[in-house]
Amino acid sequence: IAIIPWIGLTLRRSHPLDCRKTIIASLILTSAFVFITFFAKTAAQLLTGQILLGFPWGVFQTITVVYASEVCPVVLRPYLTTYVNLCWIFGQLIASGVLKGVAGRYDQWSYRIPFGLQWLWPVPIMIGVFLAPESPWWLVRHGQREKAKTALLRLTSAQDTNFDPDATITMMEHTDLMEKAVSEGTSYIDCFKGVNLRRTEIACCTWVTQVFSGIALSAYSSYFYLQAGLPRKHAFTLTVVQYALGAIGTGSSWALMSRFGRRTLYLAGIAGMWLLMVIVGVVAVSIPHSSTEPTAGWVIGSLLIAWTIIYDMTVGPVCYALISELPSTRLRAKTIVIARSCYNVAGILLGVLTPRMLNPSAWNWGGKTGFFWAGSCLLCFIWTYFRLPEPKGRTYRELDILFALDTPARKFAGTVIEAVSEENAVLEDAKMPVIEVVERIS
Template sequence: MLNEFNTAVWTNGRSYLVTDNSTFQAFNKKFGSLTASGSYKIPASWQSALSNGARAGEVIGLLINGVASDRWGYRKTMVAALTAMMGFIFVLFFAPNVETLVVGEVLCGIPWGIFQTLAVSYASEVCPVVLRPYLTTYINMCWVFGQFVASGVNRGAVQRHDQWAYRIPFAVQWIWPLPILIGCLFAPESPWWHVRHGDHEGARRALKRLTSDNDPDFSIDNTIAMIEYTNELEKKLAAGTSYRDCFKGIDLRRTEIVCGVWIVQTLCGTNIMGYSSYFLVQAGLPTVHSFDLSMGQLGLGLLGTLGSWFLMPHFGRRTLHFTGVSILCIIMFIVGCLGFSHASSSKWAVGAMLIVFTFVYDFTVGPVAYSLVSEMSSTRLKSKTVVLARCCYNISNIVVNVLTNYQLSSSSWNWGVRAAYFWAGTAFICAVWEYFRLPEPKGRTYSELDMLFEQRVPARKFKSTKVDPFNADHQYAHPSEIMEDMSLDKLDIK
């Protein structure tokens, strides 16, 4: 939730600076310059730097995480990132000018980038298959909850006219790192990471902490053997551990899917979704109440994520994600049609449709993407594949932000609400891509997914194709035979 809260503080703050310059006049006076009209304003060039500075830092953090989590483990990487976060917030809080503020944004972006992908990879490796979709999609709920808290903080500071109007949101960011860091110190490392590094005793300790001693059906030895089996199977299928390996053989297809799923989040119209409050303000809603509306909108997002937990076991990830993108495409088309009306009621209708968009998005595309991203890559390349996907997401987000600003700005293209037609088109393209390229991983173990990709099964047939990764066509025996052949000494289990 830390990254989501920090991002939302800036997102909310910047969006309302655009819609109502008096809202954060203390911020403008501190970091802006005096204009001919007698008001203070941050130059457009520095607004762009503030918007994209954190994105640049996140890309750096993502690339660092891909190497650091593989080498030192998820837990140590997270602890280091949280420690750095606490230090970098000082730069934001005490920034004397806009230049220092941009530097602080870039520095804070580095641990934010680490948070973005580390949680997905870790969550997918420490839970059983049946719980994997719930724990990974819970990350989306943390995103929404962080934005919800940030909206509340901004709502509380919006009517202040002193320096604390912007210092309070900065200072609140210090609340999160320390308790999270303490929790991480007591969290077990991923048993998969231990096995990949040949530390079977470490994997055994981690599994003992992750499971209950009262479960008679659970065997630590069998689980370690299965993890090692999958690891060896992926090595057999030529899955290395470098970024270059993400673009080789069957892993190229897996990288495409993981990157595509996250890029869909930016191309289905989500940037327009954040402007529901803006259109309602244009319709006559007071600016201060738009904060209340945004909190209600995020509340619907929380309910949507909860709803996805009930739908995924019945419909699967592919069906839910594809259906969600298709519905979002229709909503964008309707919003575009409303743009031809100049009545105040049409702006209320646009705002209402975008709130519905938020609910549908957080019911389907938002949370389900996290589950798909964690399941589609091989376990040996998971951290690096997820890093590449998130880099694609951030880069596409920068492009989408620029396009949206041009589309909605009255001094540029001035498309207004009709910009939704453009995003309806991109959402349609995303839906077509998903129909032909997005597989269904529901109920599949990582070894089964490995074999489905090796056999180049079409995405639409993943759900119906039966596969046995332990059959005689491969060099590996059935798990029961593995346990007979692998002595405790070979497993390094005492």
């Protein structure tokens, strides 16, 4: 199930439909595949439905971010990118509330209600997508200049008399020509050649860090609380509180990211999560826990909520900003697909290990699982310190220069870049003609 969305990611890269039609088609498929899970009577039928749902899920993981980045002002793009994490939290919060509501049921509706509620979303979303303007960038790439102009006018206030749609379209056409020139002959294999290998490694490890920072305990939080000794009703309540506070944490990250930068937040977040995981393990070892003695469960539950707040202030949302900034311009889409694939593969490993760690009939680690994730957090911290650069305040051109010069990650923020002429040939595309482009941000 975890690897199927990768196929959706790859199919999206070669699909001829525009963004709106692709989203609508994926929503229709989602509605259809939910029927399989809702009416499933065997584990095989349920698995089939979940696998098929992975295809549209893979499309949603990329196309929504692409669409938002192409229809919104430049100044909003970093915030909208990290907003993806907030959307995940909203979904988790709703799911936790639904599961809490059916936790006391022991009939078939205990699982059919959560599946059936998924039918609430596709229709209103499809209506909104249908009424939304198409991405002007997509229209320009496909030679539909007049439609692109119409879309731009819909995205711009009619009171802005200084806006020149024709000049903006011309800028887009110039940019498209440049992209065609530099991307000719590129493929996924180019992501692993030369300086792009480092950028691909950073993108992949940045995303995988989300998995190995201990997010498994958050994903399995209700079950984890039960194993830690909390009563069932309190376990689900804490899960809801956990995700609600996570939403507040993501909002806080917007202010922190602009002040401290991405790398600093990543390091601080991993360090904080490492400390909390160590404490979780120590509490599990030193304080007895059971359904009749839930003290350890409450302590561990409080620590996990604190972990969630730190995660959603740092690693959770900042990852999406880094993923969109650090890949090279011509290979960004392909790099993101590779990075997300690594995330999904790591998710498979997580999905295999975590139930065994928590299940009393398997490894039965319980709260001692914190020691495992503390170890993985430490490895992530070491990698982040030596390999993750700081892109804050850098243009894509400056990032290209820093990567081409093999600047150490720790020196990215303090390196001063002088004017680099085309004759220096520092970059792979140094011989490309220079076109000055000014993009509106208001």
